[in-house]
């Protein structure tokens with residue numbers, strides 16, 4: 001496994017990789033969710049590139065860029081056996097003096113996470129477009145946990161004729177259902193217990209859907225009531241939307257994306273489930 005910090009060297013080594021090339025972009029502090037993407041990339045390609053870059057442009061001014069968990073040595077040890085190249089550029093390498101371009105997807109970036117985190121997706125699409133240009137993967141892998149991110153990146157790749165396939169992989173969960181996330185590390189033991197209510201509310205939505213409930217407001221209301229019973233939880237949004245346009249639904253038609261952002265103490269967590 002080679003660890004590379006410069007764009008020029010990444011480009012050079014890219015030429016020597018066996019095709020097809022699978023790519024997993026990450027912000028590091030890897031967990032089983034990331035590793036499932038890397039394993040799928042390994043299974044479906046001859047070469048695997050993983051990037052580790054905590055991208056400052058996707059964090060808002062009051063968000064956790066500085067405190068975002070980092071542990072490069074641990075990350076590299078986890079990747080060693082399954083990765084050909086780890087691309088780990090510095091902020092100055094990705095955004096040199098004078099950098100002044102953005103890649104922006106339209107309407108769908110204003111909804112859900114985009115409504116709560118203005119500018120977030122512009123930062124994501126700009127850095128992912130740069131990474132795609134540098135790594136030139138055959139396939140790139142993203143987690144379903146960041147459902148809106150995956151939809152937006154697929155749209156960017158299609159709209160801008162990027163020559164790759166964007167693959168979405170299932171969410172990996174803890175035994176109590178909490179979606180794996182690097183931010184789970186912020187939770188103290190009491191908050192960690194409380195966070196299980198998020199998956200509980202998704203399961204409730206799925207149960208109601210299986211029983212034949214199609215009124216989106218009624219499902220949103222029941223989810224809200226369940227979460228509000230947990231004193232440490234504070235809802236940012238609960239959405240039942242069309243899985244592609246991300247427009248809110250009155251009547252639940254499959255595939256519908258049930259998604260939410262909930263603060264547990266100071267930690268903002270997101271999760272979702274698709275009703276099909």
Ligand code: PAF
Nearest residue numbers: 025026027055124127146
């Ligand atoms: O999902 C993430 O970790 C990030 O948003 C990504 C795709 C690596 C871009 O910085």
